[in-house]
Amino acid sequence: MTILHSPIRILGFGSPIMGNDGVGLKVIEILKKEEFKELEGLDIEDAGVCGLDLLNLLDGARKVIIVDAILAGSPAGSVHRIEGRDLLKNAEFLPLISVHDLTITDVLMIGEQVQTLPEIVVIGIEIGSRATEITREISPDVFKGVDKAIRLIRKEVSSSL
Template sequence: MSILHAPVRILGFGSPLMGNDGVGLKVIEVLQKTELASLEDLDIEDAGVCGLDLLNLLDGARKVIIVDAILADSPAGSVHRIEGRDLLNGTEFHPLLSVHDLTITDVLKIGEQVQTLPEIVVIGIEIGVVVTEATREISPEVLEGVDESIRLIREEISSIL
């Protein structure tokens, strides 16, 4: 059973200790300070680097918006809207590996075998390169993607809430 209860969920992924990889968490931090945080049918949560635990966060949802750092060979800070079904069908976007070495795509492929998945949309923010040293700093270029991500998230939820 999910620890979340709202039918629509926004989940931010990343590590706050790995610089640009934490940009999904930054988006969640900003969203939690908006009027969206008080909506009854919406959960906004920091999912960290939860790996297979993501399946619990999907359980019982109608729609899940995942915000994560990605490597898509585009300029740092670029924002991509990716349908979950496209990830499952082999779209070439590559979300960063979690500390458990599973991508969101890997977890979704496992999930479709063991449960009914909700509608999933990934808002991916290009980080350019993998961070290899611990830092809390997110580069200015990557931070530029935060506002665009929030705009896309608002579009996603405006049609259903």
């Protein structure tokens, strides 16, 4: 995993071989091809399914935008913007379930105890159901959320640079 130095970081999470779970990585792939690749002060990184390694990727940042597949009970392709502080404050009540074994909320709760956390925004794309088959394909319904997620990320970045 790359060491990141920029104050603003966009991190995509997911598994590229678990279908819809890879939607966060698809967003990162598109962002790396677009105008963001030239911006100074911004890192765009495929974080895979890094778990506790996320804490290293937060270190030294001012703002981190996390893009991931979520299960929140909304229609597939829906996009949710969630403040990291809201995840920590409402960890028991927020209807957000990561599709990974260790949720982003779990990692942030640990991170809060061991380091100073930057501003964190999660852009979650609803996948509708847990990925169970090995495939690189993202369903059309879930893929519809990619453009909206990118628009939200552009807004976050423009307000932070």
